[in-house]
Amino acid sequence: MAEKLLEYQGYLGWLHTFRDNQKEKWVAWKEQHPDGIKGVFKELAASFSTQSDSSVSSEDFSHVYRKKSRAELVRISAAVMGIEFSYAAETAFVSPTLLKIGVKHEHMTLVWALSPLIGFFLTPILGSLSDRCQMRLGRRRPFILAMSLGVLLGLILVPNGENMGYAFGDKEFSSNFTLSSSAKVAVLVGGSSQNSTNIIIQNPYHPWGVFFTVLGTVLLDFDADACQSPARAYLLDVIVLDDHARGLSTFTVMAGLGGFMGYALGGINWDSTALGEYLGGHVKAVFTLITFLFIICVTCTITSFKEIPLFVLEKGEKLEFVDLSKPKSKHPKESDKFDVTAEANYGTTEELENSSPENPEDCDDEKGYQNMPMERSESFSTPPAEASLRIYLKSIIQMPSSLRILCVTNLFCWMAHVCYSLYFTDFVGEAVFGGNPTALKGTLLHEQYESGVRFGCWGMSMYSLSCACYSLVIEKLINILGAKKVYICGLLTYSTGMCLMALTKHKVGVILFSWTAGVMYSTLFTMPYLLVAHYHAKGVFEVTSEGEEKTGNQLRGLGTDIAIVSSMVFLAQFILSMCMGTIVSVSGTTTAVVAVASALAFFGAISATQVMYLDL
Structure with a gap:
């Protein structure tokens, strides 16, 4: 039939018929879906949430409402170890790698401006989206997974960018040079055994290689x-x-x-090992090992504890809180459940209803939880339904002065630390x-x-390593000295260490004064977020x-x-890169790198004197 119709109408007539049929289908589809594609996705999301409600409401979320052991906190935090593994490889080898393939110093620093330019504007939006994420997996873990894929791709591109450039057409260009007598002396000092005035120098610039390496870096x-x-946020949620x-x-x-283990991997000369030769050299060996370690660490965190989905919190489900020392009943009693009805405002903390025995001091650690009313993290509060993304973004811009000064302090701190972390190996x-870095391979300078x-x-x-050691005692120091002294003294310690490193420029100073950078990093990782959680x-x-303290409702989660607060790292990196x-x-x-780091840390200490600490 179709062949006869084609013979009668011809190809042009058949196309007109096909177009008319598709138009009729489109009109019928529009009548069924007046809101268009957006409405379809809303229906799918609603259907997904409805299907999830019945199964999720019967799940046990008692782990959210009990104190965690140190081992459990380690597993929850494993992802950041993987992140620091990858960050160690990036900060140690990206700058030298870019310089070796022909990127100049002033251009190399601009490369570091690309990702913070994106991240400064995108990270707060991603944060607000994670607060409102309706996925059954939870609010934070989907974002951890998505960004982990980006890290993996970067770990693959950075060490292999030059080779990928050759596959896309990059070529080595050779040039003959006639050296003057002074130039010959310079070559000899550099370790070359050339006796002739004519030498061949390979052009290190690889356009495609630079592109893939920069893409991986970003x-x-x-x-x-x-x-x-x-x-x-996932840590604070659970x-x-x-x-x-x-x-x-x-x-x-x-x-x-x-970071300690990641940088230690970079300090080993893998070129002299069989594994290094098999994997293609020092840099590729480091990145390959770190890739596998990163996957393991992220997997540990993602599989550690279930998050309570947002749609459950919004509907105020009764969530089970089961005595782990007893067999789980198929029909838990109403008294064994917690009411997690979400409040519309942020920054409030409630005691869970009907959760304490007659004696609040009675607790049993062997059961895996304390039999006392536990305050849940405020991050379980949910955004008001009427809060649009526009209102959300407006609330970010119009932040309280306490958060603004904390962001300014964090900006100075990150600028001081970025000076060290991104350009330190080049400084040494x-x-x-x-x-x-641009000397001929095999010469003394190289x-x-x-x-x-x-x-x-x-x-x-x-x-x-210093960061890890100091982090073990920073909580005790806060309890003894107070958050303000710990914050300011940590920044001044780093400022002094970087100043002394700039003055000495010695191998001993590199090792000794690097310990002050650990104090700074631990302070950066702890104090701002402890204060933000305390405010909320x-x-x-x-x-x-x-x-006097003023209590108020906050739209932001x-x-x-x-x-x-975290986005200050992007702004800091962008400013320094420029x-x-x-x-x-x-x-x-x-x-100049470590000298500027010292000055910026000092400015950060001055700013920290104006931070609101409340009773911490």
């Missing part, structure tokens, strides 16, 4: 930084309020250990070891630079001129505010 840098916000300080310190310890290779980069990795490994827990974001190359070029030495 993905790795943005996703590694952005992934920390949902990972931290632990009780009393565990916040202990949880954040554990989170920082895991970050420090991840050039200023301490006297090497040159070998000195390579040795300096590896030695710089050991210095950064010490800073990460008390519902206080400002005080009167007389020092904890995840949003954590993302806002000016650090010029500073190094004008000063004529990479020592």
Whole structure:
């Protein structure tokens, strides 16, 4: 029939018929779906939520309402260890890799501006989206998974960018040069055994290689930084309020250990090992090992504890709280459940109803929970249904002064730390070891630079170990000295260490003063987020001129505010990327990197004196 119709009408007539049929189907579809594609997705989401309600409401979420052991906090925080593994590889080798493939200093620093430019605007939006995520998996874990995929792609592209460039058409261009007598002396000093005035120099510039390496850098840098916000919010979501300080310190310890082991992997000379030869050299060996470690760490966190889905919190489901020492009943009693009815406002903390025995002091750690009313994290509160994304973004811009000054302080702190973390190995290779990243391979200058980069990795490994050690005691220091003294003294310690490193420029100083960077990093990872969680827990974001606390409703959720404070790392990196190359070029030495870090940390300490600490 179709053949006869085609013979009668021809191809043009058949096309007209096909078009008319499709138009009729489209009109019929529009009548059934007046809201269009958007309406279809809404229907699918509603259907998904409805299907999930029956199964989720019967799940046991008792783990959310009990204190966690240290081992459980370690597992929840494992993702940040994986993030720091990847971050260690990035900060240690991206700058030297870009310099080696022909990117100049001033252009190399601009590469670091790409991801923070994206992240500064996108991270707070992602934070607010995670607060409102309706997926059954939870609010934070979907974002952790998505950003982890970006990190994985970056870990693949950065070490293989140059080889991928060759596959896309990059070629080595050789040039003959006739050297003057002074130039011949320079070559000899560099370790070359050339006796002729004519030498062949390979052009190190690879357009496609640069593109893939930069793309991998942007993905790795943005996703590694952005992934920390949902990972931290996930930690605060699944632990009780009393565990916040202990949880954040554990989170920082895991970050420090991840950085320590990641930088230590970079400090090993893999070129001289069989594994290094098999994997294609030092850099590829480091990135390959870190890729597998990253996957393991993220998997541990994702599979640790279930989140309570937002649609359950919004409907005020009765969630089971079961005595883990007894067999689980198929029909739990009403008294064994917690009411987690969500409040519309942020910053409030409630005691759970009908959850305490007659004696509140009676607790049994062997049962896995305490038989006392536990304050839940405020991040379980849900956004008002009428709060649109526009209103949400407006609330981010019009933040309380307490959050604004905290963001300014965090900006100075991150600028000081980024100076160290992104450009430190280059500083050690050039200023301490006297090497040159663009020197001919095999020359003394090239070998000195390579040795300096590896030695710089050991210095950064010490800073990460220091971060882990200091994080073990920072909670006790806060209890003894108060949050204000701990915050300010941590920044001043780093400022002094970087100043001394700039003055000495010695191998011993690289190792010794890197420990002060660990104090700074631990402070960065703990203090701002402890304060934000404290603001939300008390519902206080400002005080009167007389020092009295003012309680008020806040539209933003904890995840949003954590993302806002975390986004300062992107702004800090963007600002430094725009000016650090010029500073190094004008000063004529990479020592300017640690000198600027010292000054910025000092400004951060001054700003920290104006932060609102409440009763911490």
